[in-house]
Amino acid sequence: MASAKSAAAAANGENSIHQKRIAFWRDERTRGVIAQVVTILVLAGLFWFLISNFLEKQARSAGPAISFDFLNNVAGFQLSFSLLPITLDSPIGLLIVAAGISTLLVAFFAAIIATLLGLVVGVLRLSHNWLISRIAATFIEIIRNIPLLLQLVFWYTAVLTVLPRHKDSLTLFDVAFLNIKGMFLPRPFLQEGAGILLFVVVVAIGAAVMVARWARNRQMLTGQQFPVWSVNLLIVMGLPLLAYLALHEPIGWEIPEKGGFNFKGGLTVQPEMTALIVGLGVSTAAYVAEIVRAGIMSVSHGQTEAASALGLKANLTLRLVVLPQALRVMIPPMISQYLNVVKNSTLAGFIGFADLFSVISTSQNQTGRAIECIIILMAFYLMISLIISSIMNVYNKRVALVER
Numbered sequence: 001m002a003s004a005k006s007a008a009a010a011a012n013g014e015n016s017i018h019q020k021r022i023a024f025w026r027d028e029r030t031r032g033v034i035a036q037v038v039t040i041l042v043l044a045g046l047f048w049f050l051i052s053n054f055l056e057k058q059a060r061s062a063g064p065a066i067s068f069d070f071l072n073n074v075a076g077f078q079l080s081f082s083l084l085p086i087t088l089d090s091p092i093g094l095l096i097v098a099a100g101i102s103t104l105l106v107a108f109f110a111a112i113i114a115t116l117l118g119l120v121v122g123v124l125r126l127s128h129n130w131l132i133s134r135i136a137a138t139f140i141e142i143i144r145n146i147p148l149l150l151q152l153v154f155w156y157t158a159v160l161t162v163l164p165r166h167k168d169s170l171t172l173f174d175v176a177f178l179n180i181k182g183m184f185l186p187r188p189f190l191q192e193g194a195g196i197l198l199f200v201v202v203v204a205i206g207a208a209v210m211v212a213r214w215a216r217n218r219q220m221l222t223g224q225q226f227p228v229w230s231v232n233l234l235i236v237m238g239l240p241l242l243a244y245l246a247l248h249e250p251i252g253w254e255i256p257e258k259g260g261f262n263f264k265g266g267l268t269v270q271p272e273m274t275a276l277i278v279g280l281g282v283s284t285a286a287y288v289a290e291i292v293r294a295g296i297m298s299v300s301h302g303q304t305e306a307a308s309a310l311g312l313k314a315n316l317t318l319r320l321v322v323l324p325q326a327l328r329v330m331i332p333p334m335i336s337q338y339l340n341v342v343k344n345s346t347l348a349g350f351i352g353f354a355d356l357f358s359v360i361s362t363s364q365n366q367t368g369r370a371i372e373c374i375i376i377l378m379a380f381y382l383m384i385s386l387i388i389s390s391i392m393n394v395y396n397k398r399v400a401l402v403e404r
Contacts, residue, residue, distance in 0.1 A: 068376075070367040071096070077362060079354045081270055092363050099359035100380055106276050106355065107342045113281025114341065118288025123318070125293045136289070143286035149347055151283050156275035156351040163271075166261060175255050177263060183274065184256040187267040193250030200243040207239075208232040272353035276345065284341050291333045295326030324399070331396040338392065339385050356380060 058065075071093035079086055083105070084098040124136040143151070161180060164170060169179040177184040215226035244250065256266025299322050307317040348355035357377065364373040 066371060067369075068372055070363075070369050070372065073367065075363070076366070079359070080352070081268070081273055081354065092367070095359055096356065096363070096376065099354060099356040102273075102354070103342070103345050103348075103356045104384070106273065106280070106345055106348070106353075109277045110280035110284065110345075111338055111341050113277065114284035114288050114337065117281065117285035119292055121285060121289035122292025122296070125289060126296060140286045140289050143283055144290075148279070148283050148344055149350060152275060152279040152347055152351050155279045155282075156271065160271040160275055169258070175253075177256060177258070180271070181262065181268075182271050183269040184263045185267045185269065186253040186255050187265070189252050189254060191250050191252050193247035197240065197243050197247060197250045201240050204236050204239040208235050211235065270353070272348070272351050275351055276348050276353050276355075280341055280344055283344075284337055287337055287340075288334065291330050291337070292326070295328075295330035296322055298329045299325045327399045328396075331392060331399065335389055335392040335396075338388050342384050342388070343381060 072091050074089055075092045075095045076088060077095075078088060079095060079098060079102070081102055082095075082098040083101055084094065086095060086098055121136050121139060124132050125140065127133045127136070163178060163180045166179050166181060169177045169184075171177050175186055211232055212228050215228045219225055254265050254267075256263040256268075303321050303325065304317055307321045312320070345355055346357040349358040349361070360373045360377045364370050367373075
């Protein structure tokens with residue numbers, strides 16, 4: 001009886017403790033919510049203060065209201081390189097779009113060079129061969145300790161300007177030419193049947209993806225390897241080639257013709273663009289190489305020993321065992337490097353390439369619309385950075401280690 005009374009008293013005491021409310025300043029969760037609300041209010045107030053201050057100054061100065069109508073004005077200048085047809089009568093908005101496409105094109109090829117070159121140099125940096133390892137380390141240290149602008153100037157002045165003149169152009173089967181004025185390549189143009197060819201290319205890529213997945217599942221079940229790379233290369237290259245021949249050349253080629261002072265027709269890749277792509281790619285490759293080295297070193301040495309015990313060769317161990325695990329460490333810093341490639345392209349104006357930043361600066365000087373031009377520039381780089389980050393974060397989640 002006494003024990004029952006004591007148990008009931010203990011239960012009542014426990015209920016009273018639970019029923020007693022804890023002060024909000026002692027509750028960690030409540031403090032966290034309050035801190036978040038206060039932070040949001042402070043940031044919103046600061047943003048409102050800046051916007052209202054700007055609008056008030058704009059009204060007092062009696063200046064023109066913010067408007068993007070200037071994008072329809074005639075630009076009056078051309079671009080040295082453009083994938084879109086540009087004339088002196090083209091509107092400023094079209095030139096900005098063309099310059100944005102050129103910036104993305106430069107960043108895309110520079111990122112490819114940085115990834116491939118950085119991967120090779122990073123692997124060589126870990127080589128047991130002393131000479132190869134020292135050469136890779138020297139490359140990394142030299143590139144990382146020289147400002148990017150000086151590297152761009154070096155590639156433009158010391159390398160590309162030593163190319164031959166127009167009359168002594170280097171040629172490849174008389175369809176591609178290289179001289180001091182740039183690289184002149186055949187320009188493709190679409191003809192009848194181009195849509196069917198594009199559909200075949202998409203089908204070939206989809207088939208290659210399915211073959212890769214099937215080969216991986218087969219290897220997981222049976223342990224047998226399948227020549228994925230050779231088969232997929234045959235599919236991706238062979239099917240479009242057969243369709244191209246069957247459709248009787250649905251894509252035509254405009255071959256550049258040598259004139260008195262320059263080439264006519266074709267696609268011109270100027271030295272400024274080449275120097276920018278090579279300079280950005282090589283500079284970023286040095287940082288990518290260190291990321292690759294750190295990622296490989298993060299993999300336990302027992303993994304390579306286990307692969308060797310199973311009879312895997314060094315190249316298969318690197319490709320099938322080490323690199324897939326190293327990607328989990330490499331992807332986050334690689335995102336920053338890809339973003340740097342896009343943002344560092346703003347240095348193009350120093351070597352005479354008309355990128356988005358240069359076109360925006362010229363438009364600002366012509367129209368006096370500094371605020372609008374800065375908004376366009378910031379919105380472009382912000383949008384591209386967010387897209388790259390989103391894509392890489394999705395890939396990072398796919399290769400991340402799933403914990404049980």
